[in-house]
Amino acid sequence: MNVSSTETQQYRAEPDSAWHPVLWCCRVVGREESQSAWRLALKHNHHGNSKQHANPGQGHGSGGEGKDRHLHNPIEDRLIPLEPLDLGKVRSIDDLVRAMSKTAFTGRQLGEAADVLEAMALDEDAFIVMTLAGAMTVAKQGLIVTELIDRGIVNAIVSTGALMAHGLVEATGRAHFRANPEVSDEELYEQGYNRVYDTLEPEQNLDDVEEVMSAVLEAWDHNEVMCSYKLNHAIGEYLAKRDRGQRGILKSAYEQGVPVFVPAFSDSELGLDTALNNRFRESTGRHKIRFDPFEDLEHFAATLLRQKKLGIFTIGGGVPRNWSQQFGPFIELRHRRLGEKVPLKRYHYGLRICPEPVYWGGLSGSPYSEAISWGKFVPPSEGGKFGEVFVDATVGLPIIVAAVIERLDKAKKGGSGRRGAKAAARK
Secondary structure (H helix, E strand, O other): OOOHHHHHHHHHHHHOOOOHHHHHHHHHHHHHHHHHHHHHHHHOOEEEEEEEEOOOOOOOOOOOOOOOOOOOOOOOOOOOOOOOOOHHHHHOOOHHHHOOOOOOOOHHHHHHHHHHHHHHEEEEOOOEEEEOOOOOOOOOHHHHOOOOOHHHOEEEEEOHHHHHHHHHHOOOOOOOOOOOOOOOOHHHHHHHHEEEEOOOEEEHHHHHHHHHHHHHHOOOOOOOOOOOOHHHHHHHHHHHOOOOOOOOOHHHHHOOOOOEEEOOOOOOOOHHHHHHHHHHHHHOOOOOOOOOHHHHHHHHHHHOOOOEEEEEEEEOHHHHHHOOOOOOOOHHHHHHHOOOOOOOOOOOOOEEEOOOOOOHHHHOOOOEEEEEEEEEEEOOHHOOEEEOOOOHEEEEEEEHHHHHHHHHHHHOOOOOOOOOOHHHHHH
């Protein structure tokens, strides 16, 4: 039976009208009879004389064929099920973070990162190095670092010099301010306001920081070789003795015996102030201060060699991260090239908060798995534990640290001990 093109259009134009299934089938067969034979062959798995299908066991996948799969049961495979984030059950920051760890994507990363930081904090054998890059003190995150120092969670700091310098602004009672997007950078320059994205650092703040630096530098004995951790210790001591009720990283670091290293020292306000002081000393006929960055490296390495286990908590990346992570290769080279009898130590724990992707090739975005190949970290198969969160640190750091502090305080109230004192190991 044939169906005219007019009738075909009528069926298509009137989908709601009554139609006869047999008539429809006859129309299709009448128009394309060859398709029926093809469908029949397909139903019975007869694919013609194609040689690539003659023997399914040979050349499997060469033509893009799929597989006759055996579907697994996720429960039998012991897969971990995700859970909906129920805000009705959230009563604290820790509740929220624990719930996020059972979700997906960056939320899960953040939740798992809190677990890593908690593990580091509870491990009494772990010595934790915190590395800081970016404008974290300008972004008002300095007291979070201070809290980690005061609680004994962080045992050493490796930072950019700019981050420490801007942190001194708060220690001197000064402030940073919101930038007005309607004011041009040319106007800001003329007015003495240095812009850091959406925040302003008045130049007057840095002049106040220089007064602190000048007092410390003028008191420095030129016979004492300077390095960054010694200078930061002296700055912290100066602030502690002139306590105005202000909290700060360097003040807490001095009080808790936590060394603060600045590997790229000259690339900062602190470095420029030291250079200016040396020029002033020279112009007045005095000896200049000698600065040796290798004293930082040796003291950092000696400190870490005394520890049983090592952990690193990284904000951003850059020089502070790489300088801290090169400890493992430095010790290996001393052993392999110089024959020194030193233990080949690597970091057991690693936690980093940084939004930079790996494919740009920079160190800031490189994953811990890559660092394992350099001998910097203990692989998970040997007990290494790592967390990586690809998010702005001004978002991730407060949430993660607040959640972990809640856990530690709860554990303390419950009577379970936390970290033992490691003051002797730090010094």
